[in-house]
Amino acid sequence: MCQLLELLWELAHLPMLKTSLVELALEEHLAVLSDPFAIKEQVKKQYVIKCVEDIREVLVFVLYVFTTLQVMRSGGYFAFTVSH
Numbered sequence: 001m002c003q004l005l006e007l008l009w010e011l012a013h014l015p016m017l018k019t020s021l022v023e024l025a026l027e028e029h030l031a032v033l034s035d036p037f038a039i040k041e042q043v044k045k046q047y048v049i050k051c052v053e054d055i056r057e058v059l060v061f062v063l064y065v066f067t068t069l070q071v072m073r074s075g076g077y078f079a080f081t082v083s084h
Helices: 002-012 019-034 041-074 076-081
Strands: none
Touching (some): 002 019
16 A cells, blocks of 8 residues: 555656646555545555645745745845846
8 A cells, every 4th residue: 555655646746747647646645644444544644744844845946936926026136137
């Protein structure tokens, strides 16, 4: 079962996979994790930690993009790159 979970996790994180397939992989992943008899609590906790790490990575990226856009919008970016 753990190999199946890892395969589904890796599949859901492929960069070029269609959104519908990512959603399907995550739904199947959740279905396996939801089985109270098939998966130990320790394994479930590991995947909770993986999910939290994914969320953190996305938040860091979103904050970086947001900050960059604010700097560009305020003219700070262009002030540094245009010097004639």
